[in-house]
Amino acid sequence: MSSIEFRNIRKSFGAVEALGGIDLEIPDGAFCVFLGPSGCGKTTLMRVLAGLEMQTSGDVVVAGAVVNEATPSERGVGMVFQSYALYPHMNVRENLRFPLKMSDQTKDVSDRRIDEVARILQVEHLLDRRPSQLSGGQKQRVAIGRTIALDRSVFLFDEPLSNLDADLRVEMRLELQRLHKRLKSTMVYVTHDQIEAMALADMIVIMRGGVIEQVGTPDALYSTPDNLFVATFLGSPKMNVLKATVVEASGGSARFRLSSGDEITVRRDVRTRAGQEVSLCIRPEDLSVAPDDIALPLDVEMTEFLGPNGYAYGTSGADKLTIQLVRRNGRFDLPQGKVHASTDAIHIFGEDGTRLVDRVHAPKGEVA
Amino acid sequence: MTSISDVRRPTGVRARPTSFLFRLKTCWPWLILLPFLVFALFPVYWIILTAFRPRSDIFQSPVDLLPTNLTLDNIRYVWFGSEANAPVVNFLGTSLIIGVVATVFALLLGVTCAYAVGRFRIGGSFLPAFILSFRYVPPIALIVPFWMLFRALGLLDTYTGLILIYGLFSIPLIFWLLLGYVEAAPRDLEEAAYVDGASHWKAMIHIALPVLAPGIAIAAVFTFIGIWNEFVLAYQLAGNKVATITVYLPRLRTAIAELYGEIAAASLLAVLPGIFFAAIMQRFLVRGLAFGGLK
Numbered sequence: 015m016s017s018i019e020f021r022n023i024r025k026s027f028g029a030v031e032a033l034g035g036i037d038l039e040i041p042d043g044a045f046c047v048f049l050g051p052s053g054c055g056k057t058t059l060m061r062v063l064a065g066l067e068m069q070t071s072g073d074v075v076v077a078g079a080v081v082n083e084a085t086p087s088e089r090g091v092g093m094v095f096q097s098y099a100l101y102p103h104m105n106v107r108e109n110l111r112f113p114l115k116m117s118d119q120t121k122d123v124s125d126r127r128i129d130e131v132a133r134i135l136q137v138e139h140l141l142d143r144r145p146s147q148l149s150g151g152q153k154q155r156v157a158i159g160r161t162i163a164l165d166r167s168v169f170l171f172d173e174p175l176s177n178l179d180a181d182l183r184v185e186m187r188l189e190l191q192r193l194h195k196r197l198k199s200t201m202v203y204v205t206h207d208q209i210e211a212m213a214l215a216d217m218i219v220i221m222r223g224g225v226i227e228q229v230g231t232p233d234a235l236y237s238t239p240d241n242l243f244v245a246t247f248l249g250s251p252k253m254n255v256l257k258a259t260v261v262e263a264s265g266g267s268a269r270f271r272l273s274s275g276d277e278i279t280v281r282r283d284v285r286t287r288a289g290q291e292v293s294l295c296i297r298p299e300d301l302s303v304a305p306d307d308i309a310l311p312l313d314v315e316m317t318e319f320l321g322p323n324g325y326a327y328g329t330s331g332a333d334k335l336t337i338q339l340v341r342r343n344g345r346f347d348l349p350q351g352k353v354h355a356s357t358d359a360i361h362i363f364g365e366d367g368t369r370l371v372d373r374v375h376a377p378k379g380e381v382a
Numbered sequence: 383m384t385s386i387s388d389v390r391r392p393t394g395v396r397a398r399p400t401s402f403l404f405r406l407k408t409c410w411p412w413l414i415l416l417p418f419l420v421f422a423l424f425p426v427y428w429i430i431l432t433a434f435r436p437r438s439d440i441f442q443s444p445v446d447l448l449p450t451n452l453t454l455d456n457i458r459y460v461w462f463g464s465e466a467n468a469p470v471v472n473f474l475g476t477s478l479i480i481g482v483v484a485t486v487f488a489l490l491l492g493v494t495c496a497y498a499v500g501r502f503r504i505g506g507s508f509l510p511a512f513i514l515s516f517r518y519v520p521p522i523a524l525i526v527p528f529w530m531l532f533r534a535l536g537l538l539d540t541y542t543g544l545i546l547i548y549g550l551f552s553i554p555l556i557f558w559l560l561l562g563y564v565e566a567a568p569r570d571l572e573e574a575a576y577v578d579g580a581s582h583w584k585a586m587i588h589i590a591l592p593v594l595a596p597g598i599a600i601a602a603v604f605t606f607i608g609i610w611n612e613f614v615l616a617y618q619l620a621g622n623k624v625a626t627i628t629v630y631l632p633r634l635r636t637a638i639a640e641l642y643g644e645i646a647a648a649s650l651l652a653v654l655p656g657i658f659f660a661a662i663m664q665r666f667l668v669r670g671l672a673f674g675g676l677k
Contacts, residue, residue, distance in 0.1 A: 066573050087579035099574035103592040112588070116579035160578065 016077045016090065016167030016200045017042045018063065023072035025058055025224075032058045033069070034224040040202065040217065045194050047203045047211040050221035051247070056204045059221070060170050063202065064093050076168060087116070092161035093170040096177070098153045100145035106132075106156050107141040113164045131159045134196075151182045158190075162197065171203040175210060187213055208248055212236070220244050242367035245295050251325060253361070254301070256294040256310070256333045260286050268362075270294060274311045274331025281307070281357055285370045292370065293363045298325060300359035301337040303347045307357040312337065312349050319346065432646035433457065440642050456647035466636065470648050473630035477610055478655060480541060480626060484548035485606045491549070492556030493598060497586055499557075500564030501572070510561060516554045525618050532619055539620045547619065548609045555608070556601040563597030564590075599666035607656050627652045 018040040025033040033055045040046045048056035061067040063074060065086040073080050081089045101109050110131055114124040132138045135155040145153060154174060161169060171190070175183045191214060194201055205211055211218050212232045220227045220235065220243075228240045239245035245253050258270035261277060268284040270292065271277050286292060301310075312335050314328040324339040324346050337353050339346045362370040432440055434452040463469035495513070498504040505512075528547065529538070537543030571593060575585035591598070613628040621629045631648055634641040 064577060066576065085581075086577040091577065093574070093577045095570045095574055097568060097570045099568070099570040101571060101574075101589055101592075103595075112575070112580075113578035116575075116584065160574075164579070 017075075018046075018168065018200060018202070019073075019075035020059070020063075021073040021075065023059070023062060023074065024070045025055075025062060025067065026070045032224050033062070036072070036224075036226060038219060038226060038229065040200060042200055043198055044217050045191075045201045045203065045215055046217045046219060047205060047215035048219050048221060049205060049208060049211040049247075050227075052206055054221040055224040056206075056219075056221050057172055058224075060093075060172055060202060060204050063089075063168075064091050064170055065089050066093075089168070090166050091168045091170060092164065092166040094154075094157050094161050094172065094174045096173040098145075098157040098177075100148075100153055100156055100160075102145050105142050105144050106137060106148070109145070109156060109160050110141075110163050113160060117164060127163055131163050134162070134193075135159045150178050151186065154178065154186060158193070162193075167199050169197070169199055169201045171201065173205055174203075176205070176207070183210075190214060208250065212248075220247065222247075238369075239361065240369055242293055242295070242363040245361055245363065249297055251298050251336045253295045253297050254333070254335050256296075256330060256335070258292055258294050260284075260288050260290045260292060262288055272310070272331050273333055276311055276331075278308050278310070280360055280362070280371075282360075282362075282371050284362055286362075286364065291365050293367075295361040295363065296355050296359055298336045299338040301335075301353045301355050302340075303337075303349045304354060306354035308355050308360065309352045310335065310355065311351065312353045313351075314349060317346075317348070429646045429649055432643055433650045434647075435643060437643055456643035457651075459641075459644050460634075460648045460651065467630070467633060470627075470630065470651055473625055473627045474651065474655065476541075476624060477626040477628070477652075480544050480548065480624075481606050481609045481655075483541075484545045484552065484609050485602055487545060487549040488552035488556055488605055489598065489602060492553045492601065493560055493591070493594070494586075495553070496557045496560035496564050497590060497594075500561050501569070501590075510558070513554050513557050516551070521551055522614050525614065528615075529618060537619075539623050541624055544616060544620050544624065544626075547615055548612065551615075552605045552608065556605060559601045559604070560594065560597050563594050567593050595666045599663040603660050603663045606659055610652075610656055 018038075020036045020038045023033055023036040024031070036055075036059060048059060050056050058067060062069045063076075065081070065084060065088075069082070074082055076089050076091070086093070101112065104112065107128060110128045111124050114127060119127070128141075129138075132141060135158060137152065137155050137159060140148060140152055140156070145156070148156065154177075157174070174190075175186055178186060187210060190201075190203075203211075203214060215232055217229065218232055218235055219229050222243055228235055228244045235244060236248050239248065242255070246255060256272055258272050258278075261269040261271050263269075263284055263286045266283055267279060267281045268286060269277055269279045272294075280294075296310075310330050312326075312328050312330050314326045316327045317339070318325045318327075319339075322341060324341070326337050326339055326349055328335055335353070337349060339348070360371070364370050431449055433456055434449070434454070436451065436453045436455060439446070439451055460467075460470040463472075499509055532538045532543050535543075537546070567590065571589050572585045575589045576582075580588065611628065612626075616626045616629050620626075627648070631645060631652070634645045634648065
């Protein structure tokens with residue numbers, strides 16, 4: 015069993031603190047994605063897990079054992095690098111053989127394993143080629159192959175798809191999912207691409223500035239972000255953020271003044287008081303042209319039609335507002351001065367970014 | 383019938399001009415380079431010519447620039463030796479042994495040192511400059527202390543002595559040449575090797591060194607040629623029982639006569655191993671360009 019646990023991991027590079035106290039448990043067999051903007055510490059955290067970087071303090075636990083002092087291979091961890099890191103002076107077969115050779119496998123066993131791995135990743139016809147003779151996707155397969163050549167309980171992927179073109183990325187994404195099903199190992203995956211994270215993960219860890227902002231299933235993070243950062247980081251186009259002032263807050267209802275001067279009432283229990291500055295957040299797809307609980311003013315500046323749906327971009331007072339347009343009977347309904355949202359779809363965050371309304375319904379399959 | 387030559391060129395594409403004016407335009411870089419080329423290559427030509435000329439022709443006046451009246455006497459003299467001097471092969475052999483062993487010795491220390499400093503910052507920021515400081519002092523300035531040291535250790539006029547001192551003087555060069563290569567080489571490859579179960583040592587041997595091969599080849603060529611051409615140390619710290627080719631050449635300027643033809647013949651033989659060695663290393667240099675396991 016290979017669950018992973020980080021206990022208060024800190025890592026500093028000189029005066030710079032890259033990780034500021036990470037506590038995290040990844041259950042056995044999970045597909046866990048570290049997601050965050052560049053420089054958030056996600057790669058550092060993975061390198062600490064791999065044993066390529068020594069944490070300044072804290073414990074790394076793999077399969078119940080503290081592995082702080084263990085070498086990468088002793089941890090039973092395999093890793094695919096962003097650059098693929100294929101050994102340029104060896105052909106594909108020798109690349110695949112290297113980890114087997116390092117673990118003192120006999121030639122017979124190695125040969126059999128190499129054939130097997132090559133079959134799984136469909137690189138049998140490339141075995142005699144040098145890495146420089148491979149395409150990006152082929153290099154990627156070989157890099158994964160070299161990692162799975164040894165039986166390992168944890169696989170790490172450091173932005174493995176970022177060097178591939180868009181089509182290939184989608185293809186490899188599916189392949190990784192297939193691989194995860196087949197191997198049933200714990201996988202940890204680092205990316206800054208939220209689409210990749212949403213598609214692959216059964217557990218996403220969102221990081222910023224060396225700390226974890228939120229942990230949960232893709233659905234949980236998307237539907238009930240804990241704070242303003244997570245809310246605006248996930249989703250494309252971004253969640254709308256409207257600055258508002260609380261006019262009045264009482265049990266079960268709150269009234270806000272928007273930057274446009276309009277006032278709206280939200281019939282929810284909001285942990286706030288009159289005079290507080292808050293952010294009202296609504297996803298573009300939760301806005302509609304049909305009347306609903308809340309009405310917001312919108313001056314449309316631009317529209318985009320993308321086939322099944324489209325977007326209208328504009329302003330609502332001093333704030334930007336984007337609405338997703340839905341095609342109905344072959345045409346798009348354009349907003350006329352006002353857009354609408356249901357009370358349930360609204361997220362409210364305080365000045366410090368914390369959530370002020372409880373989730374309406376807990377999403378299914380919550381991990382954390 | 384239409385033949386290929388009948389097919390008209392697309393309008394706007396002119397036939398390749400072959401006029402005198404066009405040729406003049408394209409060959410002007412060569413015209414500029416020509417005097418430099420003559421300046422650089424003439425001495426080589428003259429040495430080759432001298433090596434194959436009889437003694438009487440070497441001093442003839444007016445000078446004859448063309449190869450006429452050639453002979454193998456000079457080559458024969460240095461090849462088979464005389465009462466005064468052993469055959470040239472002996473000295474070439476000594477140079478070769480010292481050059482190869484000292485180069486290998488210096489590479490072993492220099493490459494591992496560059497790797498340790500480049501990858502693991504051993505010795506902090508001070509060490510690289512400290513290693514370079516060995517070269518601040520010209521070897522000749524140290525010759526007296528070295529001579530005394532060598533005498534005390536019984537290293538005067540020995541292979542071991544010359545190999546040691548050449549090796550030590552070559553390490554800074556190799557270190558600094560390789561340091562750049564180590565720092566430029568992707569760290570990912572060795573980290574991948576660690577993850578694959580390799581120790582630091584195995585990752586260096588199996589992964590880092592092959593990747594650094596072009597740099598190592600360049601360092602090896604420079605080191606070997608430097609040692610091959612060295613005279614002062616070879617003359618002062620050895621030169622009797624252990625005599626290199628550079629010590630042999632001036633011996634041909636005897637009290638009776640300056641054997642110019644023989645010197646030229648021996649010089650010609652002396653440059654051959656260097657050329658041969660560089661040609662072998664060429665393979666590694668070219669192979670380095672074909673690498674590309676990343677991205």
